[in-house]
Amino acid sequence: MNNVSRRDFLKLTTNSLLALTGILGIGGLIRFLSYKADPTPQTEFDIGPATHYPWKSRTVLAYIPAVIIHNKDGSFHAISLTCTHLGCTIEERNFGFECPCHSSRYDPDGTVLKGPAATSLKKLRITKTEDGNLHVFTV
Amino acid sequence: MALLLTLTSLMTSGAQASPQGQATSTSTAQPTPTFDVKRLDPPIISSDNSDQLKKGAAKYWGVCMACHGDVGQGLTEEWKDAFGEEDRNCWQSGCHGPDHPTPGFRIPEDKPIPGLAGPGKLARFKNSQELHDYILASMPWWDPGRLTDEEAWQVTAYLLRLHKVMPENFELTETNASAITTTYAVPQPSDDRLALLTLLGVLTLAAIGLVAQDIRKTKTPLVERPNFFHHLHPPSIPMVQSRLRYTLGAGGMALFLCLILLVTGMLEMFYYIPVPEHAAVSIERINSLVPFGAVIRNLHFWAAQALMIVVSIHLLRVVLTGAYARHRRLNYLIGLGMFVLVLLLDFTGYVLRRHEDIRWALVVGTNLLKTIPWIGDWMYQLVVGGPEPGLSSLERFYTWHIFVLTLAMIILGAWHIFRVRRDGGIAVPPPNQRTDTARISRFDLVRREVKVMLISGVILLFIAMLFPAPIERPITQTAVDIHNARAPWFFLWVQQLLKIGDAFAYGVAVPMLLLIGLGILPYTLPQAAAHEFGRWFPRGNRIAQVVIILIALIITVLTILAILPTTQL
Numbered sequence: 233m234n235n236v237s238r239r240d241f242l243k244l245t246t247n248s249l250l251a252l253t254g255i256l257g258i259g260g261l262i263r264f265l266s267y268k269a270d271p272t273p274q275t276e277f278d279i280g281p282a283t284h285y286p287w288k289s290r291t292v293l294a295y296i297p298a299v300i301i302h303n304k305d306g307s308f309h310a311i312s313l314t315c316t317h318l319g320c321t322i323e324e325r326n327f328g329f330e331c332p333c334h335s336s337r338y339d340p341d342g343t344v345l346k347g348p349a350a351t352s353l354k355k356l357r358i359t360k361t362e363d364g365n366l367h368v369f370t371v
Numbered sequence: 372m373a374l375l376l377t378l379t380s381l382m383t384s385g386a387q388a389s390p391q392g393q394a395t396s397t398s399t400a401q402p403t404p405t406f407d408v409k410r411l412d413p414p415i416i417s418s419d420n421s422d423q424l425k426k427g428a429a430k431y432w433g434v435c436m437a438c439h440g441d442v443g444q445g446l447t448e449e450w451k452d453a454f455g456e457e458d459r460n461c462w463q464s465g466c467h468g469p470d471h472p473t474p475g476f477r478i479p480e481d482k483p484i485p486g487l488a489g490p491g492k493l494a495r496f497k498n499s500q501e502l503h504d505y506i507l508a509s510m511p512w513w514d515p516g517r518l519t520d521e522e523a524w525q526v527t528a529y530l531l532r533l534h535k536v537m538p539e540n541f542e543l544t545e546t547n548a549s550a551i552t553t554t555y556a557v558p559q560p561s562d563d564r565l566a567l568l569t570l571l572g573v574l575t576l577a578a579i580g581l582v583a584q585d586i587r588k589t590k591t592p593l594v595e596r597p598n599f600f601h602h603l604h605p606p607s608i609p610m611v612q613s614r615l616r617y618t619l620g621a622g623g624m625a626l627f628l629c630l631i632l633l634v635t636g637m638l639e640m641f642y643y644i645p646v647p648e649h650a651a652v653s654i655e656r657i658n659s660l661v662p663f664g665a666v667i668r669n670l671h672f673w674a675a676q677a678l679m680i681v682v683s684i685h686l687l688r689v690v691l692t693g694a695y696a697r698h699r700r701l702n703y704l705i706g707l708g709m710f711v712l713v714l715l716l717d718f719t720g721y722v723l724r725r726h727e728d729i730r731w732a733l734v735v736g737t738n739l740l741k742t743i744p745w746i747g748d749w750m751y752q753l754v755v756g757g758p759e760p761g762l763s764s765l766e767r768f769y770t771w772h773i774f775v776l777t778l779a780m781i782i783l784g785a786w787h788i789f790r791v792r793r794d795g796g797i798a799v800p801p802p803n804q805r806t807d808t809a810r811i812s813r814f815d816l817v818r819r820e821v822k823v824m825l826i827s828g829v830i831l832l833f834i835a836m837l838f839p840a841p842i843e844r845p846i847t848q849t850a851v852d853i854h855n856a857r858a859p860w861f862f863l864w865v866q867q868l869l870k871i872g873d874a875f876a877y878g879v880a881v882p883m884l885l886l887i888g889l890g891i892l893p894y895t896l897p898q899a900a901a902h903e904f905g906r907w908f909p910r911g912n913r914i915a916q917v918v919i920i921l922i923a924l925i926i927t928v929l930t931i932l933a934i935l936p937t938t939q940l
Binding site: 262265266267268269270272273294295297317318319320321323324332333334335347348350 | 731734735738739749752753756757758759761762763766848849850851852853854855856866869870871872873874877878
């Protein structure tokens with residue numbers, strides 16, 4: 233350290249401080265840009281009385297998007313219609329579902345028939361409230 | 372009652388409402404003596420109006436008028452005079468009562484039949500798109516859904532006319548209807564065609580004039596004082612640097628297109644509203660109402676597409692002529708950065724349209740960011756500004772497109788052009804190895820540039836007038852089935868890659884590797900020697916040439932595969 237001249241020392245210090253300012257500034261910028269201005273999207277959907285979904289029926293609700301299945305045994309289950317590959321909403325076909333973006337295919341139960349999607353469609357939690365309404369949870 | 376019943380049976384039996392047929396049926400009703408029977412005549416629409424309006428008038432007169440009135444007043448006491456004494460209260464019994472016979476239908480007593488035109492009417496509809504959607508889904512009252520989309524537009528057009536908000540000579544479509552409000556009359560759109568043709572003609576003549584001057588020009592040297600634009604150039608450059616068949620003029624053309632984009636983009640900003648529910652509507656306004664709005668938008672669109680192509684050609688040219696060698700490597704990297712900026716600018720501009728067709732491109736493009744390990748979620752947040760593409764993402768894309776990316780483009784562009792000059796201009800052999808020693812003065816250079824700009828300006832304007840930029844219905848909350856979503860054309864190859872498999876590998880890693888490959892090309896592969904400059908396909912950098920041709924080929928093939936129709940099931 234002794235052979236560092238006063239001039240070099242000052243220069244080094246100044247440059248380090250400038251670099252630190254830059255790093256702090258970038259940190260601030262990142263935090264500035266990370267503010268989530270939008271409200272969290274809805275994750276619970278009241279889809280109306282269970283009686284609206286007849287026995288053994290499949291109902292596509294595009295606004296969730298999900299398909300509501302009334303099983304033979306009377307229970308309900310719901311499958312998300314969001315493609316597990318990159319998030320497009322899949323469309324119904326005679327073999328099940330197909331993604332309009334990259335042509336992943338699923339069978340009616342949501343199992344992958346053909347890639348690029350690697351995982352099955354998400355099963356959504358569905359509950360019945362006391363007043364007989366069905367609630368679907370996307371998370 | 373007779374009137375309503377006749378009309379109803381006519382319509383339900385599927386008979387086409389011809390004015391003559393209707394006229395006889397209306398004559399069977401006996402209006403109250405004080406009622407002016409002329410009001411039951413078909414409405415007169417002057418012949419210079421659109422077919423749509425005329426058909427809408429006939430439809431309204433044949434079906435809707437009985438209940439909604441001849442001027443859209445609704446079923447008022449005054450209008451009931453049209454039915455005569457005994458039919459005034461038709462919904463209490465008979466054809467429209469609770470016990471109506473089969474061809475009749477019930478008119479609800481508790482819900483008055485609404486007026487459709489006049490102050491305060493139609494206020495529940497924001498714009499004519501919503502009005503159309505309502506009519507399509509809910510009218511006529513006794514048989515909703517029987518109208519075709521086209522018929523619903525016809526009726527909408529006539530309703531808007533009764534309501535006095537319909538512009539003259541205007542054809543409503545799903546791509547302009549959101550711009551026509553139902554609450555106030557929009558300014559009458561002007562017909563720009565004549566003015567545009569004049570502009571195109573004048574510009575063409577100017578271009579011809581400039582070319583003609585050059586043909587007649589003798590070799591006498593110009594003795595004029597260089598102006599600002601001359602001073603942006605060196606006093607003279609070697610003739611070999613200005614050969615069009617070597618440079619293809621791609622760099623200069625890119626600069627010209629950027630200037631067009633800057634000006635037209637700035638003009639669009641005066642009307643574009645970067646708010647989700649207004650964005651697409653404001654584009655409809657630019658496109659169909661603002662004078663010259665359509666041509667300005669089309670120019671912006673076509674200049675952007677052309678820029679994408681021109682910069683690709685420029686990049687190919689630089690590699691295929693080996694011009695990036697040695698000290699020009701830095702400028703090659705700057706150029707590559709600008710190439711990426713053009714891609715991002717084109718993509719953000721595409722998203723700003725906020726049409727139905729951008730939905731999946733936006734979802735896929737932003738979800739791809741999420742797949743990046745470690746920093747993915749943070750990058751998604753940076754770009755989208757929220758948990759999903761919504762309110763904030765439009766604002767962000769707007770800021771990226773109009774300010775951040777544009778500013779970066781301007782800075783890199785200035786640097787790029789500065790470096791060209793600092794590196795000794797267009798790459799040519801050193802002076803002692805040149806066969807051609809002729810030079811071209813800055814005066815001639817500027818002349819040439821002006822000439823090329825004028826000619827391409829004419830072509831661009833011509834294209835912008837002939838081929839409209841794509842416009843679709845505003846995006847809605849819920850997706851509708853589309854069978855085949857397409858990425859914007861310059862990303863079709865990525866979409867095709869993504870069909871193979873894993874999102875990160877094919878959507879992020881492969882394109883990034885390609886980009887890195889292009890970036891390190893001058894640092895790893897053999898380069899052209901100085902004496903080989905100024906020619907296509909020099910021996911020195913053959914490997915690099917093969918690499919870039921392969922990349923271009925792969926991207927082209929993938930793009931073609933993506934365009935080919937897929938099997939539909």
